[in-house]
Amino acid sequence: MTLTPAIRIENVSRRFGALQAVQGVSLDVMPGERRAILGPNGAGKTTLFNTICGDFPPTEGRIALFGQDITRLTPHRRARLGIGRTYQTSLLFDGLTVLDNLFLAVRGVKAGRFSMLVPRRGDPDRAEAEAIAQRMRLGDCIHRGVRELSHGQRRQLEVGMALAGKPRVLMLDEPAAGLSPGDRPKLLELLRELPRDLTLILIEHDMDIALPTADIVTVMKDGQVVVEATPDRIATDPVVQAIYLGGGH
């Protein structure tokens, strides 16, 4: 029996006017796999990511989620089918606490139940929000305002917000961007502790985060996939070294 990929990208291209940002990309990400997408600036990583999430649907090709064609679905429909994501720029409610943010994210995914109710003790959604805060190592600051969080804690919360939607595929857009060297090991640990049945696709410039997190690494350049290999092979791959040491990054 062949396993259906969590995400199948078939010959996907995306143009912006005359610019071919992604060109003829095909790849399968299997259920529970952790896939990192690397590549220099402008390689097309975010554009490919957005064709999967639906922000910029492909101009050509097909994308399937667990065998279901989602190529033309809105981002909202894709989210409902199980694609969760973070953004490079923060989308947190700065005026609310960590718990309130997570509570709203947990509530928000339940159809017809989005509300601004105060999370009461004993509310299962609040319990779930607290559990996510613990998992994201934010347990000791759940009542703190988001504005008071460090940059690293905000990143942890953003991953938690995406997890609150109970995604089957979690897509992280540069989770280590802007983190201090001290915050990076914590993020790495947290990524490695995510449930093994969750499929993870992450764009990450930082090899020290991407390689230990990923099962398979896809390297892109000029809108195309140039290498797909395990992290240990990527670390020594001459093509990858040429891309990164050659000044493209």
Ligand SMILES: Nc1ncnc2c1ncn2[C@@H]1O[C@H](COP(=O)(O)OP(=O)(O)OP(=O)(O)O)[C@@H](O)[C@H]1O
């Ligand atoms: N909305 C858009 N409109 C026009 N051009 C775009 C748009 N989004 C991306 N591009 C262009 O598409 C190409 C690929 O960009 P993309 O952001 O996907 O690369 P990237 O690999 O994610 O780079 P970075 O690491 O800098 O985020 C670039 O030339 C970029 O300028």
